[in-house]
Amino acid sequence: MTKLIFEKSEQGRRGCLLPEAGVPEIDPDSAIDSSLLNEEEICLPETSELEIMRHYVELSNKNHCIEKGFYPLGSCTMKYNPKVNESICQLPRFKDLHPYLPVTFVQGTLELMYELQNFFAEITGMDKVSLQPAAGSHGEFTGMLIVKAYFKNKGEERTKVIVPDSAHGTNPASAKMCGYEILEVKSNDKGQVDIEKLEELVDDKVAAIMLTNPNTLGIFEENIQKIAEIMHKAGALLYYDGANLNAIMGIVKPGDMGFDIVHINTHKTFSTPHGGGGPGSGPVAVKDYLSDFLPVPTIDFDGESFFLKYDTPLTIGKVRSFYGNVGVLLRAYTYVLAMGKNGLKQVSMDAVLNANYLKEKLKTKFFLPYEGLCMHEFVLSGKIQKEQGVNTLGIAKRMMDFGIHPPTIYFPLIVPEAMMIEPTETESNEILDNFIEIMEQIAKEIEENPEEVLKSPHNTPVKKIDEVLAAKKPNVAYKKQ
Amino acid sequence: MTKLIFEKSEQGRRGCLLPEAGVPEIDPDSAIDSSLLNEEEICLPETSELEIMRHYVELSNKNHCIEKGFYPLGSCTMKYNPKVNESICQLPRFKDLHPYLPVTFVQGTLELMYELQNFFAEITGMDKVSLQPAAGSHGEFTGMLIVKAYFKNKGEERTKVIVPDSAHGTNPASAKMCGYEILEVKSNDKGQVDIEKLEELVDDKVAAIMLTNPNTLGIFEENIQKIAEIMHKAGALLYYDGANLNAIMGIVKPGDMGFDIVHINTHKTFSTPHGGGGPGSGPVAVKDYLSDFLPVPTIDFDGESFFLKYDTPLTIGKVRSFYGNVGVLLRAYTYVLAMGKNGLKQVSMDAVLNANYLKEKLKTKFFLPYEGLCMHEFVLSGKIQKEQGVNTLGIAKRMMDFGIHPPTIYFPLIVPEAMMIEPTETESNEILDNFIEIMEQIAKEIEENPEEVLKSPHNTPVKKIDEVLAAKKPNVAYKKQ
Amino acid sequence: MIYHNYLPNTDESRQKMLDIIGVSSQEDLFKNIPVELQKNTSLVLPESHCELEIQNRILELAQKNIWPGGYVSFLGAGCYNRYIPSVIDNILSRVEFLTAYTPYQPEISQGTLQAIYEFQTMICNLTGMDVSNASMYDGATATAEAILMSCRITKKNKTIVSRALNPETQDVIKTYLSGPDIDIITAPINEDSITDINNLFELTANKDIASIVIQVPNFLGNIEEVRKIEQIAHNAGALFVVIIDPISVGMIKPPGAYGADIVTGDGQSLGNNMMYGGPAFGFMACRQKHMRNMPGRIVGSSLDSDGNTAYTLTLQTREQHIRRDKATSNICTNHSLCALAGSIYLSIIGPKGLKEIANICFQRAHFLASKISEIEGFKIPHDNFFNEFIMILPDNLSVDVFNKEMLDRKIIPGINLNSYYHELPGAILISVTEKNKPVDLYLFLSALRELVEEYVLN
Amino acid sequence: MIYHNYLPNTDESRQKMLDIIGVSSQEDLFKNIPVELQKNTSLVLPESHCELEIQNRILELAQKNIWPGGYVSFLGAGCYNRYIPSVIDNILSRVEFLTAYTPYQPEISQGTLQAIYEFQTMICNLTGMDVSNASMYDGATATAEAILMSCRITKKNKTIVSRALNPETQDVIKTYLSGPDIDIITAPINEDSITDINNLFELTANKDIASIVIQVPNFLGNIEEVRKIEQIAHNAGALFVVIIDPISVGMIKPPGAYGADIVTGDGQSLGNNMMYGGPAFGFMACRQKHMRNMPGRIVGSSLDSDGNTAYTLTLQTREQHIRRDKATSNICTNHSLCALAGSIYLSIIGPKGLKEIANICFQRAHFLASKISEIEGFKIPHDNFFNEFIMILPDNLSVDVFNKEMLDRKIIPGINLNSYYHELPGAILISVTEKNKPVDLYLFLSALRELVEEYVLN
Numbered sequence A, B: 001m002t003k004l005i006f007e008k009s010e011q012g013r014r015g016c017l018l019p020e021a022g023v024p025e026i027d028p029d030s031a032i033d034s035s036l037l038n039e040e041e042i043c044l045p046e047t048s049e050l051e052i053m054r055h056y057v058e059l060s061n062k063n064h065c066i067e068k069g070f071y072p073l074g075s076c077t078m079k080y081n082p083k084v085n086e087s088i089c090q091l092p093r094f095k096d097l098h099p100y101l102p103v104t105f106v107q108g109t110l111e112l113m114y115e116l117q118n119f120f121a122e123i124t125g126m127d128k129v130s131l132q133p134a135a136g137s138h139g140e141f142t143g144m145l146i147v148k149a150y151f152k153n154k155g156e157e158r159t160k161v162i163v164p165d166s167a168h169g170t171n172p173a174s175a176k177m178c179g180y181e182i183l184e185v186k187s188n189d190k191g192q193v194d195i196e197k198l199e200e201l202v203d204d205k206v207a208a209i210m211l212t213n214p215n216t217l218g219i220f221e222e223n224i225q226k227i228a229e230i231m232h233k234a235g236a237l238l239y240y241d242g243a244n245l246n247a248i249m250g251i252v253k254p255g256d257m258g259f260d261i262v263h264i265n266t267h268k269t270f271s272t273p274h275g276g277g278g279p280g281s282g283p284v285a286v287k288d289y290l291s292d293f294l295p296v297p298t299i300d301f302d303g304e305s306f307f308l309k310y311d312t313p314l315t316i317g318k319v320r321s322f323y324g325n326v327g328v329l330l331r332a333y334t335y336v337l338a339m340g341k342n343g344l345k346q347v348s349m350d351a352v353l354n355a356n357y358l359k360e361k362l363k364t365k366f367f368l369p370y371e372g373l374c375m376h377e378f379v380l381s382g383k384i385q386k387e388q389g390v391n392t393l394g395i396a397k398r399m400m401d402f403g404i405h406p407p408t409i410y411f412p413l414i415v416p417e418a419m420m421i422e423p424t425e426t427e428s429n430e431i432l433d434n435f436i437e438i439m440e441q442i443a444k445e446i447e448e449n450p451e452e453v454l455k456s457p458h459n460t461p462v463k464k465i466d467e468v469l470a471a472k473k474p475n476v477a478y479k480k481q
Numbered sequence C, D: 001m002i003y004h005n006y007l008p009n010t011d012e013s014r015q016k017m018l019d020i021i022g023v024s025s026q027e028d029l030f031k032n033i034p035v036e037l038q039k040n041t042s043l044v045l046p047e048s049h050c051e052l053e054i055q056n057r058i059l060e061l062a063q064k065n066i067w068p069g070g071y072v073s074f075l076g077a078g079c080y081n082r083y084i085p086s087v088i089d090n091i092l093s094r095v096e097f098l099t100a101y102t103p104y105q106p107e108i109s110q111g112t113l114q115a116i117y118e119f120q121t122m123i124c125n126l127t128g129m130d131v132s133n134a135s136m137y138d139g140a141t142a143t144a145e146a147i148l149m150s151c152r153i154t155k156k157n158k159t160i161v162s163r164a165l166n167p168e169t170q171d172v173i174k175t176y177l178s179g180p181d182i183d184i185i186t187a188p189i190n191e192d193s194i195t196d197i198n199n200l201f202e203l204t205a206n207k208d209i210a211s212i213v214i215q216v217p218n219f220l221g222n223i224e225e226v227r228k229i230e231q232i233a234h235n236a237g238a239l240f241v242v243i244i245d246p247i248s249v250g251m252i253k254p255p256g257a258y259g260a261d262i263v264t265g266d267g268q269s270l271g272n273n274m275m276y277g278g279p280a281f282g283f284m285a286c287r288q289k290h291m292r293n294m295p296g297r298i299v300g301s302s303l304d305s306d307g308n309t310a311y312t313l314t315l316q317t318r319e320q321h322i323r324r325d326k327a328t329s330n331i332c333t334n335h336s337l338c339a340l341a342g343s344i345y346l347s348i349i350g351p352k353g354l355k356e357i358a359n360i361c362f363q364r365a366h367f368l369a370s371k372i373s374e375i376e377g378f379k380i381p382h383d384n385f386f387n388e389f390i391m392i393l394p395d396n397l398s399v400d401v402f403n404k405e406m407l408d409r410k411i412i413p414g415i416n417l418n419s420y421y422h423e424l425p426g427a428i429l430i431s432v433t434e435k436n437k438p439v440d441l442y443l444f445l446s447a448l449r450e451l452v453e454e455y456v457l458n
């Protein structure tokens, strides 16, 4: 157990020193209402620099991370995050730039962003890109605002958005943030959108459908062209959640499938580090006819130099401060360079290969609800094991004892006891085989002695955590005794 | 157990790619004797970048380090290594400089080195400094070569060097490298140089005495002035091993004690990281009358700009390539700035305070061979515990189970079962009290159940290692089966 | 096939897996995808660059940016050039923090979880609130979400936003509120460049306002009449939402002390590089009673099965992955690593450091302002500011000429306020931080004096 | 008293400890030191700088250095501008490697120990030797120590050193051998700028030579007649000591293949920054039979009490802390972290990468040389080189003028060889690495052509 940094505090200790103001000083109350001046000290830790280092080193050692072991967290694309991406962000010529510098001072950064817009347009098969959104969900929100602005401009009143029952929670939540009512479309027995059900839902009040393809089951929506036809015929748009883009780069483009808007998760597909929960970035790409609605500014080029283009009358406005998570975008840029056109295709091919291999091997011990080729991930059900006494949560906890991060569990919601496994292309065959062995061993342990398995995890920094207690008696900030 | 990186190799895998030559290529044998061309591949690992990261992250986690816990390794001054020192070394304007650049291109680096020479001269009370030596021992070697050159220039043939029996092994070894015969002078019952014995040894064949003060027992040589008088009267010089400089900064200067040559261990006193065994640096400072013998080049200033001074006719020559471990010196420089004149004095005062506190507390359970105030470190003997069945090695191994790095053990040689404890000034009182508790607990465990203690360590990445086997059947490189 | 340092598969391993799967080529893995969609596959993108080539390309681009070390800058306006302790970089580069996902599995994520719990505590202490979430994208989106939250809580759908909010924040609010169709009323500013109280009072007459949103110090650098605004808000049954510069809390009371209900802000100042505007992080904190209306992730303390303290994501029924369209927000991935930088920063700075930094900024800014006001033609209209202030150029010195002259002198002056505030011609927003050394101030002053010589006195 | 971020003691903790010790002030702790020595205590040094002030000062100094990214450089001569994979920095900044001491306690140092064991293996494979130590300060000191070792082994005290060794290495050898009074005989070079075999043969006539030392490629870039020299050495009962550029092994056989007894070299090329000349590391490897005569630390594989493989420092009876003046060397702290950089580098580069890098250097260097030789007035005297070569300036273009003209064009040419080799007037040593892109070569060539226009043809 690591004490809180507050508990390590000792009055008077300094974590850093600061210079003198170095100018003649005035009394703050000569400028600021004295009743607003803060006489007291804010309660913050008082520690030495060494203590701070020790604290965070100790904390860090309690985390799993990609460099510690396999991380097959489905839908999250936990691929290797190359270290060259990190080094470039250390250059003062990138990191110390203020966003309001004259554009002539930052042509390098703008050129990079401009190129990256084009890379993303090409990969997704779209025409124009905004790099602004800060995450996938933020991209969805931006995209759905574009949908809204598009129909408003057309003078159509459309109030509903369709999402499949297998969709990620952010899809309905994002559409809702834009004021849409959500209609859920059921999946058929192949794990794909049920076309008949979809046709029933579609009318002239439907603004869009939000899909990810391959979907969250790791299955390619084979009827995507039909879906596009249905939606477009009804005057509605198709939104592509790019969380699963890692499956199809250089293979098929969302733009060709009929999507009108796409967001990209650079922190999944383009190897930018997830940082324990961000920052990521969620660029949005659209077809030409939607480009007038993109947030401002976009990065543009006038033949001589790069500039911030604000002149977009129909824009939805700004979705965040400044121009995007530039530090994240730098990393995505170097990743695209590193892989190049053929490399990106190989990424998808290897991601899909690794997933299918694991699926073939694991389906003998675990229930596979949807047969057939998968894409970059697949979903198993722990229902056999649940009958034997260990549910999917129990399997997940046991996996930790082997130094493996569990897959995404209980998602998508349509598979009971779901385990969503995404190996990614950056894992070697040795790692996959090791994982298979571990999974087989766990299956065997469950057959033989389920109670023992339920005591897991054993080798983790803390044991199983009481989540109910946490929610019932919320303690969300430390209060000094 | 971590497999060797060689064992993780898989033919064809790449850890990086490289560009094309990009020029018309010729056949190497058109230039180079074809019988010398290497047809085969050198046996090196073939791994992916992720695998390499995982390998070294895993290895790193098997190390103790300052940021993981207390590191009271006597004589090594394992103080906190500030992180600002590391960042400055990342600046391209420092790290990417070739040593043969015109000096006008590198005035910043030269100015820094010049200032640092002056800082070291001031702190040691000497006149001129060479930053070249790469480590403490290298500094000793350089210093003793200066001694040799000095007497050669004077036309005196002196063949012997005196070192105390408490001296560090590098002292006699360095003198020997310079062709000197070593005379050992005994310590008296106060743990200090026995003056009478010294007088017996001194004659006109003695070139120098090598001392560290405080000595390796952590005791200040009270008769240092007398010693200097004896040596100087005999025409010999005094060499100061700066390993223990952390005890006396701003308190007393080696130059004032009568020393003629001093080396500094920046990786001890000046907070440069030890890196698991270097690189450090061992600048040498001398009195004016020895400055003509310093290695070339030194950094000099002509009133307008800084330059590399080679024009030193009596120089001992070069002791390494180029000008010194510049990367290490940058860190030492920022450390001196960080502490400043008063801070350095406080460093020594706190280092000595922490050591005396520990000594007072620990002497109740462990035998303290030399009573009285210590300086920045002190030496205990495990002889009580040895009689109870656990020798000092056993105590050391047990300490590891508490996350503490053991002190330096079995050194100095004149204390049986020695434990040389140096807390440094960067440790807090909580850490010291925690250490005291642990030591008391270990003492108690030894009283009660010595056999159990001998089974330690338990919580370490590997258990006690068979060192005899390692030396008997040396296996010092992996050979592919 | 392709060998690449990011792809450990070899031709052998690929073949082995294809055999097990029972297909004959990697292309066959995609046979469920309609063939006509796979026609346009080849990507028009650069060829694969090895790391050395990437380094070369990046160097090429870097050379097209300035070296900021060669300039003295007075740009602020929501993004600040501040001291960043080196410890932060060392910790953030540890892969254990860098490449972990959101801490869904608490047993192997205690590092991130405890760090967030500590972060939440620090934000509570900085804002004077009871509850903080784990971070938002930035200050602007945090504020927009705070308004949405205020509408949920009060069940009203109008908000009053001061015109003295950062214009970027105002823009983002507008965008965010366009979705659920919430009305934004912009409260005007008075001649002191603070929110006009009288006007505000009138705007709330109908008591249909969900929230009043102000910024302290406001975008123009000045301190608002927070207590009066608090009264107006609460009398009208509206929530009082305050946006702060966290550094200012070293001098100015936290909003909890003057009745704020929700506090937001941008954390870039807390240990994050400017990085041309992102990423940094937004924070949001509120009173206990509003906790379940908060957007975003929250970490709570609990116990593990051995009875030891352990941390976990909690109150997740607010969130999209559970509640889908009924969630308090769509936010999922937030800005955790930047928030970690913030935590480390605040641990290093500590209570005394925060006061000292605030004082340095305040003193240097006021010194500079007072010296500028002594220069003929330049005006400093207000002195009720913390570390940013308005400077009015002499009549015969246009903003464009001024900027050009200053840039020529390697000085980057503040932004032109006139493009946001038509009533402030010739107004420049000058920001002073602890990075502006006294000599930088003198450099700025002597540049102004030169311009006076050239443009005013002649 | 003093509060400082590197000093956790507070006034309270200091007082508490003083009370326990039983003295009344910190000054009293020093009462064993004669008072007259404590008079001159106050240090004439800068005041304490906080981190921000340090950053400012460092920026000031940095601005007095060039930004190397703005130049194309052909400097080599023992220190090389090479590709450094980013992984290295991330690993080296991990405090577990950075701030550990020498691995005296193996149970809690397995990270460093295994890394060194792997390093030793890589060096053995690169050199074709059986045993490597854990590293030396640099290539020059490693070579000097190799000569001392050769004297211990052969019990002779003369060594022959080729004049084509790096002059810095020659200087260091001279210094090192001045201690134990070992004679150095310098073997001359011939008109091909390689060691003169005939002369060497004569020098060994007396068979009193401990070692012959050559460098491959030699300092002038050329490949020595290694097999002939090996025969001369061994016929004379001398050890054959070879200094290599580790990168060259991607093209040229390791010295183990042509009979070397001891191999040394500098590891800067392997993942270490130039850093104005240090630190990098030296390596030394030898045949099994000479193992116990090696200087420096060696790590061996062993077993722990559970029977698992574990690593530890071994063969320590060679070392100073055990053998004191009878040790094989005085070396203690070596250059472990730089050697770790070398290990990581070699792991990343791998066998294929090493070949590729060597080939890039070779091809680009030869291309450049052949193009230079087409330019009127410039001469390339030899082509028996790997990646560094001699270029002779036209008669009417002095080295000084040449340098100035090139620097004006942002090109940093090679070093002036004439200051070391009087027989080579107008000779410049040009080094080409993988960092010299083809466009850099063209830049260099067009600069030469401009100079021809200006200085030769006119």
Ligand SMILES: Cc1ncc(COP(=O)(O)O)c(C=O)c1O
Pocket (backbone or CB within 6 Å): A075, A076, A135, A136, A137, A138, A168, A170, A171, A212, A216, A241, A243, A244, A265, A280, A282, C331, C332, C333
């Ligand atoms: C399918 C899917 N959509 C959307 C998201 C949301 O992306 P972000 O977390 O970047 O907001 C995720 C993230 O897990 C996802 O898996």
Ligand SMILES: Cc1ncc(COP(=O)(O)O)c(C=O)c1O
Pocket (backbone or CB within 6 Å): B075, B076, B135, B136, B137, B138, B168, B170, B171, B212, B216, B241, B243, B244, B265, B280, B282, D331, D332, D333
């Ligand atoms: C007293 C003393 N002298 C000399 C040295 C040698 O210094 P270095 O290891 O830097 O060569 C040491 C190192 O431990 C030491 O403690």
